[in-house]
Each structure stands twice: as structure tokens, then as C-alpha cells.
Amino acid sequence: MRDVLRHHLFWPVAALVALLVANTVARPGFLAVTVRDGHLFGAPIDILRTTAPLLLVALGMTLVIATRGIDLSVGAVVAVSGAVALSHIASSPDPESPVTVLTAIGLALALCLVLGVWNGFLVSALGIQPIIATLILMTAGRGVAMLITGGMITTVNSAPFKVLGSGFWLGLPVAAVIAFGVFAVVAFVVRRTALGMLLEATGINPAASRLSGVRSRTLTWTVYTASGLFAGLAGLLISADTMAADANNAGLFIELDAILAVVIGGTALSGGKFNLSGTLVGALVIATLERTVTVLGISPLVTPLFMALVVIAVTLLQSPRMRERLTAARRRQVMAPPEPQPAARPDSTPDSTEVKAG
Secondary structure, three states, X not given: OHHHHHOOOHHHHXXXXXXXXXXXXXOXXXXXXXXXXXXXXXXXXXXXXXXXXXXXXXXXXXXXXXXXXXXXXXXXXXXXXHHHHHHHHHHOOOOOOHHHHHXXXXXXXXXXXXXHHXXXXXXXXXXXXHHHHHHHHHHHHHHHHHHHHOOOOEXXXXXXXXXXXXXXXXXXXXXXXXXXXHHHHHHHHHHHOOHHHHHHHHHHOHHHHHHOOOOHHHHHHHHHHHHXXXXXXXXXXXXXXXXXXXXXXXXXXXHHHHHHHHHHOOOOOOOOOOOHHHHHHHHHHHHHHHHHHHHOOOOOOOXXXXXXXXHHHHHHHHOHHHHHHHHHHHHHHHHOOOOOOOOOOOOOOOOHHHHHHO
């Protein structure tokens, strides 16, 4: 039992189960999944669809944090991706054409890839601190998206593109299939090859890894490029779900949710060892938490506070120092000396010595 409590995924999974139980108590049919027109419907399916964009962004964020970095520009990249794709479809004479949709997707992902390369260039080649380098694109990216859309909310009606956000494949949401498929591929690459070990070595000590022959700058450049690509794919899923490109609100604060998902999953912001399975659970916790707010009828005014309390509770339970203090407190209670018993009342009968003396 003690080993289970010490596992890095115990408290995130426990938080996820607690949220599901709270939702089920508030709405008994919460976990029910039905089949309609050959597709799965229900709250768990909605949670998977909601998790998809966040999982993609958090996946790239995990790789960046593993190299002792941070990427604050993913929200702006999400907005740029949706703006490019929908603007191209809207300006096309045939928005329903699969060729038009594929071209829009290709243009959006190519531009997001370039933006990721730019972040990697600033961090690895010029040596700018990651928080400053990505902050540049965080502020400029929204402006780029505004230029692409002309400062307007671009809306289109394209059935092939809408499939990305609200379509189904084999009964499951296409967005979830894409996100979890990308996650599986990345997890296989970083855990079944030497790439994961090299990323951890770069994050633990970049200078020592370079001296030992590890191309830490190339790895750093690569993870920022991957982060931009994954954020661009998440932007396509978000824009396909709403069929609108809003440069001001698309992907707003998703970088903070991604960082929270990484932290809840047990990956330290100091770099080094990272946990992709924990990131997956963290993304599910945040998506379920957003759903819980709606089910429990919590006022939107206190929703950020409610979410912050849950995140604080999970991170505190994961903290090694907090767990050491809790363990020490339990040991003190077990090893505490017994309370002194009250002294026995004196007997009124004289003792044996006094009787003999008489």
C-alpha cells in the first residue's frame, strides 16, 4: 500500500476519480455512454473531445520543460493556426473541396512549424532565456493572427474541415483519435529510443551533456519545433470545432492549462526527468474539472477559484516535502509515549507493617 501511495501517478489518478465520482453523485447518468447513428455519445466522450487540444499542447510543453525550458507562445500559435486555415478556406471558391481543406491544413501546420523553429532559434542558437524568447511570440503571434483575419472573426462552412472538430471515426471523436494517436507515437519514440534519455540529460545538465557528446542545442531546437507543430494541430481542432477563427480568444490561456497539466502529471519545471503518462492524466483532470464546474452548477465568477483549489490540493499531495512532513507527523503519533495514568487513591486499610507493629 505504501508503494502505491508513493507512485507518481497515484494522486493525479485519485483526483480524476474523485472528480468523476462527484459528477456521478450530482448527475447519476454522468458516466452513461450511448450509441447514436453508430457513434458514441455521453459525458465521457465529451471529455475526451475536450481533452484533445489540451493534450497536444501539453505534450509539446512536456518535451520543452524536459529540456529546462518553457513555451508561453503556444496559445498564440493556436490562434495563428486557426486563422491561416479558415482564411484560406473562406477565400477559396470551393470551401467544400477536400483539396482546399488539405491545403489549408498544410499551410497552417507549415507556418506553425516555422514559428516553432523561430522559438528554437532564439533559445538554442542565440541563448535567450526561454521565457523571454517565447514571450516575444506570445505577444506578436496574436497580432499576426489579427493581420491574417483582418481583425475580424472569420467563419466558414466546410463539412470536410468540420470533421476534425466534431466528426467521428470508428465511433470515437476524430479530435480524440488524432490527439491520442499523436501522443502514442511520441511516447513510443521517446521511451523506446534513446531520445528520451538524451532529453533528460539535456535538462539535468546542458553543459555536461554537450561535453559528453550530446547535441543539446539541436535537441532544444527540435522540442520547440515540435511544440509549435503540436500547438498548430491543436489550433486546427479548436477552429474546426467552432468553425470560426477568433484571433483574440482562440487558445487564450491554453499555455497555462498545459503547464498545469504537466505539473499535475508529476514533471518538475526544473527540467530533467519527465512523465508523459502523467501529462495525459493531468490533461484529463483539467478537462474533467471544467466539466465538473458545469455539472455542479458552480458560478462562473468563482470557477477560477474552484479550479485553483483543486490544482493546489493535487500539487501539495504530490510534493515530496509535504509527503515527508505528513509521514513524520504520522510517525510521531505512533511513537508518542502513552499518557501518564492518574495516581491510585490511598487505601484506608493500614499496611502490613503497621499491623505487625501494633
